[in-house]
Amino acid sequence: MFNSEDARWMSRALELARRGRFTTSPNPSVGCVIVQNGILVGEGYHQQAGGPHAEVFALRQAGPAARGATAYVTLEPCSHHGRTPPCAQGLIDAGVARVVAASVDPNPRVAGRGLAMLTDAGIDAEAGLMSEAAEAINTGFMHRMRTGLPFVTVKLAASLDGRTALANGESKWITGPAARRDVQRHRALSCATLSGADTVLTDDASLNVRWDELPESVQAGYSEAGSAASALRQPLRVIIDTRNRLTPGLKLFAQPGPILLLRGEITGGLGEQVEECVLPLADNGRLDLPLLLAELGRRQVNHLWVEAGARLSGALLSAALVGELVLYQAPKLMGTASRGLFELPELTAMSQVPELEWRDCRRVGTDLKLTARVKN
């Protein structure tokens, strides 16, 4: 059983965990707080893959004060030797009396074994306190551990009447600068972004994270984590270009950060950071999206941020690969002749219509930001 003191300390641990969100991928973001007789004696969070886990930082700070203390950790302590020794052992060695975890680690290599190690060593170990909040910090990681696939968020930008561009293709700018900064934040939070060649070609888009365009709160987060503009993590840019339409002169290739190009054939000559890859096509002659997602999962992509047109967005949705939609909706009207958001197979009854669930609605500058989850 948990009490209100437990909730207070776990909130602090969650706050710490959130600090790592821009840098820990492919690892989860985890925070840890160690409390001795109601007094915080150590805290820490995981900063980047390969570096120490949250528990290590917290135990170091606590030193001998960890003996008999309670450790609050947002994810079950690991039980396996990875790049670092198992944290469950570290907590045992430090003489901690009680461990409270927010969520169980769905990583098949952990999955309850961390808690079991602690219990076996006579430590009072429990999980489940504020687990929803903990899940939300690592939506992508949790999803990949459970399914092998990245969690997919499709970004949309449209007018009040659901239009993304005029009939002639013009679309600059539907949404305002605050919404575009928010997109930068989502890119920075993601392990990879996915677009089609059309999206790249339409605006000569570079699809990278640009330090100067990040919201100030995100810049501050980076600085706090000890990394700054120069340490900005660029998500892997995944671009579908099965007709080999992208050419070397594009801005996309001039920006730093790795690119995975799904092509019809490999040409080379696009730069060192570009990996070309030919995947088998599906029966409809288009890229096999489930295969692509499986490949990205294999590459440890936790969270995939999609910025694409109506066809690719619709195809991902129809293939049941989408977890969430983020719609930036501008207070504009573009009319029925303008372009729409999702190409879907023909629907003849309302009962066939894909249903989602609203999760959030807020203002971002002059626009609204609406978030919906696909129902499981």
Add this chain to the structure above:
Amino acid sequence: MFNSEDARWMSRALELARRGRFTTSPNPSVGCVIVQNGILVGEGYHQQAGGPHAEVFALRQAGPAARGATAYVTLEPCSHHGRTPPCAQGLIDAGVARVVAASVDPNPRVAGRGLAMLTDAGIDAEAGLMSEAAEAINTGFMHRMRTGLPFVTVKLAASLDGRTALANGESKWITGPAARRDVQRHRALSCATLSGADTVLTDDASLNVRWDELPESVQAGYSEAGSAASALRQPLRVIIDTRNRLTPGLKLFAQPGPILLLRGEITGGLGEQVEECVLPLADNGRLDLPLLLAELGRRQVNHLWVEAGARLSGALLSAALVGELVLYQAPKLMGTASRGLFELPELTAMSQVPELEWRDCRRVGTDLKLTARVKN
């Protein structure tokens, strides 16, 4: 100058004013509070056209305690003999020392004369305290007094991707029961509703207010105002039917409440509550919408609630007759082949796109309710 005590009492007066919103049309909803040495001695609100004004109720309750008191009133006291004597004179006669009004009455027959009467009688009279909140209670009345036209709110119901019906016309139900109850509330708040024959024919819609489908808060408001189910005020239903497609058997004609039918020719035989009317057509062969709105203004329609298809909604917007949009957005996806929200003239540059301003965004059951105002 106003102080925090003033704000407190004006808030109470605004709360009272809101109680009349379903019944005072074509009059504005007004509340009044009379305060003597920090103690409330009388209060009241306008309940329905022809009945006493808010000040009359409040002065009656205050009796001799009104002498030397402060009167808070949400709209400038009237200065003219209408169906009731001028309230400014009533306040003078009662010996009130100070009058605080939220907004000046834009009615050309008042327009500052009420305040002037008070000042001339030696009363300290000021307007402008919480005037935005007061305006919001009487958006329609204020707009009609200033322009001669009703304030037009266009209701929309669409999927996340801005679609109102499948390609085959099916649309039942895109939004959930809570959104439909909220529509009932808006109908009940409006002096008139406007639809096209298509909308009536598609669902054999009656477009009336149904007591059982009103939100409980609205039912409670009615009861508090002394009226109940039987006293429900039905807005005037205005239907554009220039091709005379509506026939006697429709539900529309079976429901209580007045109907104004804009027809190609007058046929009669539709029932006592139906007024047929032939208006000249515009150059494009369609009904002249500015002319219709002017006619509705002449009939003292303050607030017009539009439930129509993409063509009529688009035509109203293009004619600059729309003040506000209310969009009920369901967490569903209907695809680009489905029907859209607004038919607009061809747009070739983003600079031609009509811009609005988001005013509100909230959840209504499983749907979102988004409100946008047209920029002036």
